[in-house]
Amino acid sequence: MMLCHPVPLPDASWLRSFRRRLPAWFRRHARELPWRRNRDPYAVWVSEIMLQQTQVGTVAGYFDRFLAAFPTIEALAAADEDEVLRLWEGLGYYRRARQLHKAARIIVAEHGGTFPTDPEIVRRLPGIGRYTAGAILSIAFDARVPILEANTLRLFSRLLAYNGDSQASAGQQLLWAMAETVLPRRGSGRMNQSLMELGSEVCTARAPRCRQCPVAALCRANQQGRQFDIPRPKVKRAVEVVRQAVVIVRRRGRVLLLRWPAGGRFGRLWDFPRFPLDSVRPADVRRELAENVLALTGVVVAPERLVKTLTHGVTRFRITLECYEAKFLSNGKSAATTLETRWLRPRELEKCPLSSTGRKLAGLLQVREVGA
Numbered sequence: 001m002m003l004c005h006p007v008p009l010p011d012a013s014w015l016r017s018f019r020r021r022l023p024a025w026f027r028r029h030a031r032e033l034p035w036r037r038n039r040d041p042y043a044v045w046v047s048e049i050m051l052q053q054t055q056v057g058t059v060a061g062y063f064d065r066f067l068a069a070f071p072t073i074e075a076l077a078a079a080d081e082d083e084v085l086r087l088w089e090g091l092g093y094y095r096r097a098r099q100l101h102k103a104a105r106i107i108v109a110e111h112g113g114t115f116p117t118d119p120e121i122v123r124r125l126p127g128i129g130r131y132t133a134g135a136i137l138s139i140a141f142d143a144r145v146p147i148l149e150a151n152t153l154r155l156f157s158r159l160l161a162y163n164g165d166s167q168a169s170a171g172q173q174l175l176w177a178m179a180e181t182v183l184p185r186r187g188s189g190r191m192n193q194s195l196m197e198l199g200s201e202v203c204t205a206r207a208p209r210c211r212q213c214p215v216a217a218l219c220r221a222n223q224q225g226r227q228f229d230i231p232r233p234k235v236k237r238a239v240e241v242v243r244q245a246v247v248i249v250r251r252r253g254r255v256l257l258l259r260w261p262a263g264g265r266f267g268r269l270w271d272f273p274r275f276p277l278d279s280v281r282p283a284d285v286r287r288e289l290a291e292n293v294l295a296l297t298g299v300v301v302a303p304e305r306l307v308k309t310l311t312h313g314v315t316r317f318r319i320t321l322e323c324y325e326a327k328f329l330s331n332g333k334s335a336a337t338t339l340e341t342r343w344l345r346p347r348e349l350e351k352c353p354l355s356s357t358g359r360k361l362a363g364l365l366q367v368r369e370v371g372a
């Protein structure tokens with residue numbers, strides 16, 4: 001069925017010129033990135049998952065460490081979940097790590113440890129959507145499969161001078177059709193990488209460098225002087241200020257940890273008891289700490305002093321985290337917590353996957369233990 005797009009796709013002569021110019025530019029300007037050293041589908045897959053919602057500069061170190069620890073799909077599948085999460089620690093969005101681990105186990109169990117090449121099968125693996133499947137299959141196997149992510153979405157919108165809603169159905173159909181149209185018969189992996197590189201390094205969100213752009217002569221937004229208006233800016237959601245507490249409960253040289261369930265921001269990570277403290281008045285803080293620790297862990301505590309206040313940002317939230325100490329009193333009789341808990345020595349926290357703030361507190365405890 002012939003689809004009617006809101007703006008026309010480029011013609012054959014435009015495509016010939018585009019397919020010549022962009023890969024030639026990429027050959028000269030591609031950044032040296034660890035995951036570009038080879039086309040092993042496993043390495044490409046790991047890099048693509050890490051790069052979702054994370055900057056290239058942050059991913060580089062994590063990628064090398066991860067592949068050194070789990071050099072093959074089999075090694076990842078055989079690993080303990082805690083080891084995988086520990087190596088992911090600090091990258092955030094821990095669901096990605098758990099899904100990667102789960103998918104590795106499926107590949108070993110159902111495909112003999114070989115990464116599948118059928119796009120339908122690949123897209124059924126946990127954590128792999130249309131974009132990620134396209135990136136892995138095109139880069140690793142040179143399959144003619146399109147990709148569309150933040151960089152290419154912006155680039156295609158400008159090349160076509162499309163100022164409609166890129167997330168709505170008509171916009172998505174247009175931009176995926178463009179992503180497919182620009183692919184050559186051979187060299188789709190290189191073309192997809194060139195597109196992402198151009199979007200990330202030249203056709204940037206705030207300041208596109210049109211003078212250095214190898215396809216400027218083909219760009220409708222550039223011709224119309226509308227590159228700063230396309231794509232339409234998203235409405236920014238206001239920053240929300242959040243106050244939370246975390247409690248370090250001590251008992252004979254050990255501290256109390258709980259494990260968050262799968263799903264949610266800290267799914268399957270270990271943590272100190274943590275909870276919101278938003279509208280709690282100073283006079284009620286101690287009671288609130290004791291009640292929340294009991295509800296989360298089933299442990300009765302006597303809250304003590306505030307030891308540290310950390311501030312950090314997560315997406316649109318500005319979080320102030322108040323870190324308190326508390327003394328163990330007893331195990332509560334009636335508390336019905338379902339969370340797993342552990343008492344660990346500070347140095348034993350080294351092996352536990354923790355959130356970034358949890359790791360900061362663990363570091364603080366170790367310094368104290370060494371100094372004690």
Ligand code: SF4
Pocket residue numbers: 155158159202203204208209210213214215216217219220221222227
């Ligand atoms: Fe982007 Fe400018 Fe190149 Fe057009 S000419 S693709 S707006 S960098």
